[in-house]
Amino acid sequence: MANGSLITDELRKMIGVTLDTIAFKVEEGAIQRYAQAIGDPNPLFNDPDFASKTKYGRLLAPPGFTGWPAKTGRPTEKLFVFLVKAGAPPRILDGGIEFEFIEPIGAGDVLTATTKIAKVTERETKLGKTMFTTAEVTFVNQKGRLVLKSWATIIQF
Amino acid sequence: MAKQIYYEDVEVDTEITPLAKIATTRMLVQWAGASGDFNPLHYDEDFAKAMGVGAPIVHGALKRAWLGHLMTDWIGEEGKLKKLSCQYRGMDYPRKMKTMEEPHDGETWWCKGKVTKKYEEGGEHLVECEIWVENGKGEKTTPGSALVALPMRAKK
Numbered sequence: 001m002a003n004g005s006l007i008t009d010e011l012r013k014m015i016g017v018t019l020d021t022i023a024f025k026v027e028e029g030a031i032q033r034y035a036q037a038i039g040d041p042n043p044l045f046n047d048p049d050f051a052s053k054t055k056y057g058r059l060l061a062p063p064g065f066t067g068w069p070a071k072t073g074r075p076t077e078k079l080f081v082f083l084v085k086a087g088a089p090p091r092i093l094d095g096g097i098e099f100e101f102i103e104p105i106g107a108g109d110v111l112t113a114t115t116k117i118a119k120v121t122e123r124e125t126k127l128g129k130t131m132f133t134t135a136e137v138t139f140v141n142q143k144g145r146l147v148l149k150s151w152a153t154i155i156q157f
Numbered sequence: 158m159a160k161q162i163y164y165e166d167v168e169v170d171t172e173i174t175p176l177a178k179i180a181t182t183r184m185l186v187q188w189a190g191a192s193g194d195f196n197p198l199h200y201d202e203d204f205a206k207a208m209g210v211g212a213p214i215v216h217g218a219l220k221r222a223w224l225g226h227l228m229t230d231w232i233g234e235e236g237k238l239k240k241l242s243c244q245y246r247g248m249d250y251p252r253k254m255k256t257m258e259e260p261h262d263g264e265t266w267w268c269k270g271k272v273t274k275k276y277e278e279g280g281e282h283l284v285e286c287e288i289w290v291e292n293g294k295g296e297k298t299t300p301g302s303a304l305v306a307l308p309m310r311a312k313k
Binding site for chain 1 (some may be wrong): 178184187188189190192193194217218219221222223225226228229230234237238239240241242243244245299
């Protein structure tokens, strides 16, 4: 930890290493409840009969929804625990997210999400010495197709 | 959903049809359940105060989902959302409830955007957009960007 850096050696060693792999099903009811919570009446996300007659053939998940709970491209609990254990500052803010949508995700899909730390940087901000971690999550469906990639920014200070 | 928009219909600076949203305490509870994010920062007054944000704040991910709604409404069933990103810059505070269903008067949020670039690549007709959520004071609390592919009116 040279020069008071927030990025510990333990953390630096983990960049690019897979932290977590989980598989889960995207349920129809979960999609509907998510669309309702957004206030999005789009029948592609709400009406299975309508959606089944479209080219998608099933209820579609709104962009960023990959199944309940909280697997919307967010880093997992395990990642937060890991970051704090690796000596990162304890105060955490959700900095933002970037999604690349590759193929549609819909009801009945089984996704496997793999999380790794893609990048860690630090700089002085109005919060003081601040660390920015980019967690990359890739989602592969039951056919082995890459359907979604996300990059979440975690701010710690 | 509005009628289908085509690549020929948009130019740089074309405005994305704005979408109004009203965040309420009720909506935040609904979102917590639907997303599975049970961080008390978004529903517990004392916890939010202790965390230094004053009162429960709107989930960043909910504002991100609103921006998804903005884009999927605009591009229609034949459009394809390829990328979406946003940054959680400013905190937003939900309206409290007056009755079971009705919130108190207060802030309305707007999801907005405009086209910044259009081009063809790999056989697709792509449109880049600047998007954001703005609060009742007109401040962009959640700026972001999106990339979409739109259908062509005239097949080449």
